[in-house]
């Protein structure tokens with residue numbers, strides 16, 4: 001599949017590690033459910049700590065991505081859900097560390113609450 005970054009000065013530059021748009025063509029498209037920071041072995045949140053939950057949620061996402069036969073570089077769209085948008089910079093830093101460039105398209109949404117009392121959820125669309 002091909003993954004082409006779309007960028008225009010006529011729209012705002014990204015305020016985090018994402019692209020304005022990605023053109024994905026060919027191959028398979030996979031829609032992943034949201035992941036929160038649950039430990040697979042216990043089904044409980046890994047930590048009360050925001051950063052710990054973000055890292056576990058991305059680890060869970062990567063496990064499903066790999067099971068689908070893909071890699072994190074095949075993500076074309078991410079959606080982040082945060083119960084506290086004051087943690088936006090922290091989520092950006094962890095995502096920039098974990099997700100390879102070119103960054104996928106992304107939306108980030110502040111929400112009142114998430115399942116299991118989680119502080120962070122991430123969902124993805126793959127094309128590979």
Ligand SMILES: CC(=[NH2+])C(=O)[O-]
Pocket residue numbers: 015016018106107108
């Ligand atoms: C602004 C936006 N699209 C994001 O994900 O941070």
